[in-house]
Amino acid sequence: YDNLQTAQGTSLYSGTVTIGTSVSASKYYPEDLTRKVGTFTYANGTSTVYRIADTDDVWNGSDQRVVVDAHFGASMVYDYFKTVHGRNGIDGAGGPTAYAAANGGAGLISSIVRYSTAYNNAFWDGTKMTYGDGDGSTFAPLVSLDIAAHEMTHGVTQYEANLTYQNESGALNESWSDVFGALVERYVYGESTDTWKIGEDCYTPGTSGDALRYMDDPHDASNGGYTSNDDPDHYSERYTGTSDNGGVHINSGIPNHAFYLLAKGGTHHLSGVAVTGIGADDAGKIWYKALADYMTASTNFAGARQATLSAASALFGGSSAQYTSTQSAWCAVGVG
Numbered sequence: 001y002d003n004l005q006t007a008q009g010t011s012l013y014s015g016t017v018t019i020g021t022s023v024s025a026s027k028y029y030p031e032d033l034t035r036k037v038g039t040f041t042y043a044n045g046t047s048t049v050y051r052i053a054d055t056d057d058v059w060n061g062s063d064q065r066v067v068v069d070a071h072f073g074a075s076m077v078y079d080y081f082k083t084v085h086g087r088n089g090i091d092g093a094g095g096p097t098a099y100a101a102a103n104g105g106a107g108l109i110s111s112i113v114r115y116s117t118a119y120n121n122a123f124w125d126g127t128k129m130t131y132g133d134g135d136g137s138t139f140a141p142l143v144s145l146d147i148a149a150h151e152m153t154h155g156v157t158q159y160e161a162n163l164t165y166q167n168e169s170g171a172l173n174e175s176w177s178d179v180f181g182a183l184v185e186r187y188v189y190g191e192s193t194d195t196w197k198i199g200e201d202c203y204t205p206g207t208s209g210d211a212l213r214y215m216d217d218p219h220d221a222s223n224g225g226y227t228s229n230d231d232p233d234h235y236s237e238r239y240t241g242t243s244d245n246g247g248v249h250i251n252s253g254i255p256n257h258a259f260y261l262l263a264k265g266g267t268h269h270l271s272g273v274a275v276t277g278i279g280a281d282d283a284g285k286i287w288y289k290a291l292a293d294y295m296t297a298s299t300n301f302a303g304a305r306q307a308t309l310s311a312a313s314a315l316f317g318g319s320s321a322q323y324t325s326t327q328s329a330w331c332a333v334g335v336g
């Protein structure tokens with residue numbers, strides 16, 4: 001989580017807050033009443049959630065860093081969707097905030113850290129983001145910025161297309177979360193090769209340079225290819241089994257790579273189809289509009305192609321470079 005040092009020691013929120021029925025002495029809480037994001041924690045390994053207070057507003061305790069990271073992540077994700085897409089929060093109306101309100105906090109979009117014990121996972125549970133600390137080998141705490149954005153985008157998807165979390169619609173659900181994970185990281189830190197890696201800041205802390213997934217190279221050929229990280233980047237290679245809800249974290253490589261080619265351009269190593277990049281900003285606009293205006297729960301890969309073409313046409317015109325490159329990006333990965 002050292003990629004979030006900038007948030008360390010800065011005032012996250014200060015002042016006197018009402019806790020439950022009594023007003024507390026002035027303390028500092030990771031609760032941002034402007035963005036309406038707040039961060040809470042489980043007591044180590046228990047199921048008791050509580051608010052985290054600090055007396056001097058310098059959040060540098062070893063058990064405070066995951067709080068800072070999760071809170072910073074949620075704040076940046078809020079800013080990205082508001083500033084870039086004009087979306088207010090996860091549900092579009094500054095929420096959902098019911099969880100915090102029911103747990104003694106003000107109405108806030110909540111992140112919970114320190115879930116379970118050595119938990120190598122992070123998830124959106126329908127009302128809030130939740131992060132494990134990782135086991136220290138496969139994962140460090142899973143509060144890196146692209147993972148926070150991935151999880152919060154599951155929330156955005158739920159309020160928009162609500163893509164069913166299995167088979168092709170589930171792989172689209174996963175892919176849209178990876179795409180906005182990448183775009184939020186790019187928004188905050190600028191574009192780099194890390195933009196297209198997912199989870200690189202917390203995956204295998206003992207190994208540098210690797211990641212959970214790779215949008216630029218789902219096959220992860222960079223380390224000899226066909227490893228445990230080997231995901232397809234062409235429709236002809238799609239997984240058709242039943243594990244992982246029908247391969248939602250596997251087949252996501254196909255639309256992920258389509259987005260990467262649309263943004264950055266390139267020639268697909270298998271189909272040989274060349275794509276002229278349009279830049280990640282326009283590609284992100286097309287992907288957001290497709291999710292919000294054209295995709296539904298049962299949308300499959302062919303439907304996602306059509307949705308992104310409709311979005312590209314509405315945004316840039318049916319004979320625009322953006323539309324043409326959207327066509328070739330899906331053609332490159334064997335869809336449509």
Ligand SMILES: CCC(=O)Oc1c(C)cccc1C(=O)O
Pocket residue numbers: 120121122123124142146147150151174198199212
């Ligand atoms: C990039 C974030 C991610 O994939 O989180 C998950 C992990 C680490 C395990 C299982 C599911 C997820 C998920 O959010 O899909």
Ligand SMILES: [Ca+2]
Pocket residue numbers: 146182185194195196197198199200
């Ligand atoms: Ca990344």
Ligand SMILES: [Zn+2]
Pocket residue numbers: 150154174177
């Ligand atoms: Zn996910």
